[in-house]
Structures are given as structure tokens and as C-alpha cells.
Amino acid sequence: MKCKTTVEFQNEVLKNMSFTPYKDTNFILYKNHEKPELGYFIKYSREGYYDFGIGDYTIPHNFTLSFEHSEELMRFGTVYSGETKFRIEDxxxxxxxxxxxxxxxxxxxxxxxxxxxxxxxxxxxTIYKKYLEEVINPAFPDTINFQSFLSNYTYHHLPLDIAKIIEVLRSLGEKHTLTPLYLESKLLECLAIIHQELSASPENVFTNQLDYGHIEIGKSRKISLTASDVNAIQRAHDILSEDPCNPPTIKALSKEVFLNEQKLKAGFKARYHMSISQYTTSLKIAMAETLLSTTELSVEEIAKSLGYSHSGNFVKMFKKAHGKTPLAFRKRW
Known part of the structure; x- marks a missing residue:
């Protein structure tokens, strides 16, 4: 069987658990009276808008469920014990x-x-798109939307304040003392914390979990890049672009962007396919080409404007890049 909605998928899981629903005022308790050792599932819900579920159960037999749905929804929570294997297509x-x-x-x-x-x-x-569209966005536009996150990507850490809220809700829910008003107030608080986390900085608990690949340091060491690392490398690129004639040392640049020297050098080369020195040299060559083509400045004056103390070093650099001296390049024009 292929489940077409989230609710259908959940119902099939509960069916395989042999659980029977028992409705209470604020929630539905699912369990098997004849086999209490299987545990239970508790569901609090504002139908079509959000659900809060608490599960403490043991699987009675092997089973697999397929799913294919077009819904847009947000799920977050805490797994205290157990491991579920799942596969998203591709x-x-x-x-x-x-x-x-x-x-x-x-x-x-x-x-x-x-x-x-x-x-x-x-x-x-679980928060359905309908809740954001009909409840949140009309009152608080431009606060939070699904486009802020990668679709179908599991982030494995929540802001600590949200984890604490879920623990409080779980405790109240298991004691059957969780009220709808309190639940919704805490759900709104979770959304507010998520929005605050996203808007405070591009480097946050969510973006820092994304996999930006690995870089090699040396011949045998590989390290992963976080969003913070990528942003630091981009800042280094911007700093070098602003004044390539007087670039900071690697040590100074490392301190300015708050990234260690090894990761900065390796990350820059991996991202821009050239070393930091090669990048600044490429900018200087482009500037030299412009000055040689559009001004009457001497080679010595151009070398000095590009930060070279000795024009001979500039000529050597230019010839290495172009295969001809600055004067030979100028004669073309």
C-alpha cells in the first residue's frame, strides 16, 4: 500500500501496531488493551492545522510502508529512544x-x-502549510515560511529552547493535562524561536547543519565545511577583492574572518579553484591590463600603484601570466 497523506501514513502505522483509538476531551489515546506491553501513542490535534504526538511503543512485527504525498508540512521533535530507517526517493x-x-x-x-x-x-x-497560510502569515507576514529550509532534508539539531518546550509538552501530554490553549501557545513560541534564529544571522543552528562538502588538508586529512566556514571564505574573498594591491597576510585575514589559516587556505582553493595569492595576482593582472591599455603611466608607476616595491617583480609576474612583458602588451594598443 502507498500512503497518499500524512494522516493516512500515521493510521497505517497505528494499524500495524494493532492500536485502537480512545477519544478523550483534548486528545486521542491509541493502545492495545490486550497487549499493554506494546505501549501507546497519544495525539493532540487541531485538525488540518497541526498535530502533537507522543509515542512510547514496541514494534510487534516487521513491516514497511511506502508513501507519496504532495503535502507541505513542517515536523520537528525529539526521539528519546529507537531508530527508524527510511528512504526518500533518489x-x-x-x-x-x-x-x-x-x-x-x-x-x-x-x-x-x-x-x-x-x-x-x-x-x-507537525505543522501543516494551512496553519502558516491562514493563521500565522495574515497576522505576522514575512515571518516564517517553508522556503527558508531545504525540502526533505533532516536537520538533526533544534534550538535548545525548542527542545525544552517539547519536553514540557511531552510531560504534560503523558499525564493527560495538556490543554489546547497551552499547546497552541507553545507551538507559536516554537515558530517565533525558529524565525528569530533564522533572522538573527545567516549562520544559525539550521544553516550550520548543512553539508557543504569536504576539503583536503594535506595528503590524508579531510574536514567538512559548515555554513559559517563558507561565509568566512566568502568574506575573505570580498576583502581581497576590495584592495588586491595591499592584501592582508594570511594570518591577518584569518583573524579578520574568524577562520583558522589551514581551513581558510584549503577552503578558498576548493571554492574558487585557485589559491589566495593566485587570486590577488589575477586581480592585479586585470588592473595592470587596464592601466597599460588606457593610460600613459610608465611601467614603474603602474608597478608602484599595484603594490610592487620593485618594478622588476611586476614585470616578472606579468610576463609569467601573459607570456610577454608589459611594454610588449601595451604595443598591441
Missing amino acids: EPVSSFTPSSFFVVEKHLKGNQVWEKGQHFHGAEI
Whole structure:
């Protein structure tokens, strides 16, 4: 069977768990009275807008579910125990392990696997696009939207304040004392924290989790780049572009962008396909070409304006790049 909606998918999981729904005032409790050892699932919901689920259960048999839905929704929460393997189409097998998580789903297609004897305990908030469009955005436009995140990408860390809120909600929910008003107030607080995190800086708890690839340092060492690293490398590029004739030393540049020298040099070369010195030299050559073509300045004057103490060094650099001296280049014009 292929589940076409999130609710259908959840219902199929509960069906495989052999759980029966028992409605209360504010929530639905799912369990098997004849097999209490299987545990339970509790669902608080404002139908069509958001859900809050708490699960503490053991899988009774192996099963796999396929899914393909066009919904747009946001899910985040904490897995206290258990690991679920899932595969999104065209992506490698992933899993939720004990940790917090955040994911924005859009046109999701794949499958998920459960194995007999696995135990799960966790709490999760699901926010549907309808809630943002009809409740949040009319009152608070330009605050938060799904476009702020990569679709179908699992972020494995939440802001600490959100993790604390989920723990409070879980505790109240398991005691059956969680009210709809309190739940929605905390859900709004979570959205506010997410918005604050995103708007405070381009380097935040979400962007810093993205995989920007790896760079090689030396012959045997590989390190990953974070969003913060990439932004630092971009700042270094901008600084060098502003004044290539008087570039800072690697040490000074490293301190200015708050990135260690090794990662700065290796990251710059990986991103721009040239070393820092090659980049500044390329800028100087472009400037030299312009001055030679459009002014009557002497080679010595041009060399000095480009930061060379000795014109001979400038001539050597230019000839290496062009295969001819500055004067020979000028004669073309």
C-alpha cells in the first residue's frame, strides 16, 4: 500500500501496531488493551492545522510502508529512544536516531521500515502549510515560511529552547493535562524561536547543519565545511577583492574572518579553484591590463600603484601570466 497523506501514513502505522483509538476531551489515546506491553501513542490535534504526538511503543512485527504525498508540512521533535530507517526517493537510506530533528516535507516519496522488537519513545510537532497560510502569515507576514529550509532534508539539531518546550509538552501530554490553549501557545513560541534564529544571522543552528562538502588538508586529512566556514571564505574573498594591491597576510585575514589559516587556505582553493595569492595576482593582472591599455603611466608607476616595491617583480609576474612583458602588451594598443 502507498500512503497518499500524512494522516493516512500515521493510521497505517497505528494499524500495524494493532492500536485502537480512545477519544478523550483534548486528545486521542491509541493502545492495545490486550497487549499493554506494546505501549501507546497519544495525539493532540487541531485538525488540518497541526498535530502533537507522543509515542512510547514496541514494534510487534516487521513491516514497511511506502508513501507519496504532495503535502507541505513542517515536523520537528525529539526521539528519546529507537531508530527508524527510511528512504526518500533518489536519496540514500536515512534514519532518525535518539536526538532532536527538524524537517520540511514537500512532495515526499519513499518508504520506511520497522523491525520487530524495536522500541520507540519520542514526541513530535507537525505543522501543516494551512496553519502558516491562514493563521500565522495574515497576522505576522514575512515571518516564517517553508522556503527558508531545504525540502526533505533532516536537520538533526533544534534550538535548545525548542527542545525544552517539547519536553514540557511531552510531560504534560503523558499525564493527560495538556490543554489546547497551552499547546497552541507553545507551538507559536516554537515558530517565533525558529524565525528569530533564522533572522538573527545567516549562520544559525539550521544553516550550520548543512553539508557543504569536504576539503583536503594535506595528503590524508579531510574536514567538512559548515555554513559559517563558507561565509568566512566568502568574506575573505570580498576583502581581497576590495584592495588586491595591499592584501592582508594570511594570518591577518584569518583573524579578520574568524577562520583558522589551514581551513581558510584549503577552503578558498576548493571554492574558487585557485589559491589566495593566485587570486590577488589575477586581480592585479586585470588592473595592470587596464592601466597599460588606457593610460600613459610608465611601467614603474603602474608597478608602484599595484603594490610592487620593485618594478622588476611586476614585470616578472606579468610576463609569467601573459607570456610577454608589459611594454610588449601595451604595443598591441
